[in-house]
Amino acid sequence: MFLIDCPYCGEREQSEFKAGGEAHIVRPKQPTELSDDEWAEYLFMRKNIKGIQFERWIHIHGCRKWFNVARDTSNDVIKVVYKMGEKPPTI
C-alpha cells in the first residue's frame, strides 16, 4: 500500500490506480519479420527487477490517464513519476 503522485491529479491512494507492467517495451515495427524467439521476448519475457523498475500506471478511478513511474520494487518507494512518451530518468 502506497501513494502515487498522478501527474494530472496529484497524490492519491494506490488503489485508485491500476498497474500496467514494465514500461518502454516497444511494439515491433515489422511484426512479420520477427522470429519466434523475438516474439517470445516481446510478449512474455520480463525484467521483473528487484530494485528500480520503470513501469506504467493508469489512474483508473481518477483522470484515466496513463503515465510512467520509477519505483523501487524492493520497498515500493516511488522515485520519479514521468509522463508517457518521456525517456526514463537516470537514477
Place this chain on the structure above:
Amino acid sequence: MNIYKVIIQNSMKKKYSIFSLIKNAFSYHENWEKAWKDPEPKKEYDAVIVGGGGHGLATAYYLAKKHNMKNIAVVEKGWIGGGNTGRNTTIIRSNYLWDASAGLYDHALKIWEGLSQELNYNVMFSQRGVMNLAHNLQDVRDLKRRTHANRLNGIDAIYLNTEEVKKFCPIINTSPNIRYPVLGGTLQKRAGTARHDAVAWGYARGADEMGVDIIQNCEVKGIKRNGDSVAGIETTKGFIKTKKVGVVAAGHSSVIANMAGLRLPLESKPLQALVSEPVKPIIDTVVMSNAVHAYVSQSDKGELVIGAGTDDYVSYSQKGSHDIVEGTLNAILELYPIFSRMRMLRQWGGIVDICPDASPIISKTTISGLYFNCGWGTGGFKATPGSGDLFAHTIANDEPHKINAAFNLNRFVSGELVDEHGAAAVAH
C-alpha cells in the same frame, strides 16, 4: 558389532513413533536429536539446489533417494520453509483442466497420500475435500467442463447443485438474494490440506539423513559460467564449485536468472493470507470461489485460514495492499454471514512468481547445467512432492520426465502454453 552400531547410529535418525514420543516426554522433550545438521558448505558438490523451500528440499531428497546423488547441497538465504512454503494456505488439489496439468498435479497428490509414512514425519495431510463454487452461468459451464475433463483424466470430480453445496457445507449462504448467488460447485474429495512447515522439515530431515548438506543463511549472489555451462555459485559463505545448479527460488527466480544473464517470463507479485482467532470446528472442508475471490478452511488449531488475491504490480516487499484483504473479507462475509463477528489475528504476504499461462516451469535452460523450477505462482504448495520428484529427474538425467515435459521454458517460444488461468478455478 560395536562399530556397526556406531555407524548405524550416526547415519540413521531415530524413527519418530509413539514410543519415542513417550520416551521423550520423560525428559520434558528436551533431548530430541536435531532433525538436520547445520554444516558449512564444502568446496564442491555434484549439484547445488538454490532455495530451501518445500520444492527445493523435496528436489534434494529425491536426488539423493532416487538418483543416488548424495554429494549435494541446498543453499537457503534465510531459514528453510521461510518463503512461500511457510506462508501459504496449504490447499492441495489436482482438478486442473488441461491434460498436462492434471498429470502434473495428480502425480503430486498421489505422493501426498503416502508422504507421512515415507518421510516418517507427520505432514498432517488431510483429505477433507476441496469445493469450488460457481456464481454465474459461465462459472457453471466452466466447472462442468472441468468436471468432465477431470474424469477423463482419472481424477475424482463431482458436480454439485446448490442444495448439494449447502448439504456439504451448511454454513454457506445459498440464498438467491446475495450479490453473487451460489449456483453450484465442484468437489474433489481426495483434495485437502497439509501442514506447510512439516513438509519442509520432513523433507529436510529425510535429505539430511541421506547426506545432503542443508545450508541456511547462505544467499546466492552470482552464478559463475564457463562459456555456456555452469561452473559454480557465489554465495555469502563463499564460492561453491558445481556443474549443476537447480534454482527453486519462487518469487526471486528472476533475480537469480538475471545473475546468469537469462530472462524469464515471470512477474513477482505480493499474495496475502490471513487467519482469525481460533474457534471450535465450524468448517470441515476447503471452499474456494473464483468469481468473488475468496477461499477459506479451518486449521487444526481452529483458526479460519483465508486467502486473498494478488496485487497487480510487481513487488518484492512481501506485503500487499489493504484493499485486497478488504475485498476478500467482503466476499467471505457475504458467503458466510456467521463469520461477521470473527476477529482476524494475523495477516501476511508472500511474493509469488506468476507465469503468463499460470502454469509452472520445470525446465533446462540454454545454459548447460542450469535448471529452473519456478512460476508456481499462487498455487505451488500442492505440487511440492511431485515438483521435487520431477525436478530431481530433470537435473539427474539432464532431461525432463514425461510428466513435466510440457512445462519447459521453450513453450513461450513455440506457443504451446498450458493456459490454466481461467481454467483452474481460483489459482491456488
